[in-house]
Amino acid sequence: MANTELALKDAMSSIDGAIGVALVDYSSGMALGTLGGSQTLDLNVAAAGNTDVVRAKLRAMEMLNIQDSIEDILITLGTQYHLIRLLTGRGGNGLFLYLVLDGKRANLAMARHQLRRIEAELEV
């Protein structure tokens, strides 16, 4: 029964190496909530940009005629991981959680697991 603010706080505090997290509406690319980030990482800009990533992947699947849904997308940078988790939005809008992790401190398997838990608490 978490609200969005709590869910974002939960992500920042319970996931090792979390640098920033955003909850994004991918039909418009707008961040409905952000937490963390830094001067070099504007989460609102990242939200809009990563919406294109999600859209591109959905379209690629459409073209390949894959009848499945995306659970998450992982982008590995030199020093960071970016994790995109699509929420099974039921309020008529598609959303995703966008998590930026420090590559040195993060545990990817744990981060994915935690993100799945946070999603469940946010939606159910």
Add this chain to the structure above:
Amino acid sequence: MSGDSTLARLAAERATGALHGCVGALYLADGAVVHAESPAVPDVGWRLTAGGRLSPESWDEAVEEGGPDYRAGSFLVEHGRLSRGELELCHLSALFDAAYFVLSPLDTTQRVPDRFLKEAKHWFGPVRPVSVPLLQREVRRRRCLLERAWPRPEVDAAPVVPVAGAGGAGRGGPLPPTCGRQAVLAAADGVRTPLQIARALGRSAFATLLDVRRLAAAGLVRTPEADLPGTAVRPARLSPPAPTAAAPEISLLYRIRDALEAL
């Protein structure tokens, strides 16, 4: 724009009330926007019930029981119909959706709301207030997004006509509900406008508009001829505005009556 400066002034004064006009209303509490209403977009209730998330009965119950105390939204959470998170997300995305069409009316002859009714409150109740600068920035960003997708505003109000043989419409098969563009294309029957499609699907009007612009850019949907603006715009003008122009005024009168009775 005058609407922008009115809104900025109300925010600076930390005003509470409704900024309203023919194209809809923005509700403020303490200078922050707590609700937006536009006859052009599916509202929270429509979104929640069209997708099957809530039954129309439980929505009506929340409006009837929670509405008079200005807390229909919280009523849904307290009675276990929605989680707090779901309520926030659905309300917030409906708020930004409606606010876009209030501050950036499709029909450019319509004016941005400039009348302010002090102390007016919305029956849904505050969920998560949005600051005025944030809202204005988002509206500007969305305007650019449309412009970048396909700089032909004439597709916004015209019936969406799929281009025969372009590959998109004829493909058939079950459509994954996450794919906005496909759902829009499937709902395009050559009669409905983007906003009517949004209503039929119970999804964001802005997102539908953006999908239609992208489909037009990709050549999957016809772009009306720019030199025939009459044919492009007229169908949309004829059908919705007649009831919608009056609707907010009536709902406003109801709210005033309710407020007076509550005194």
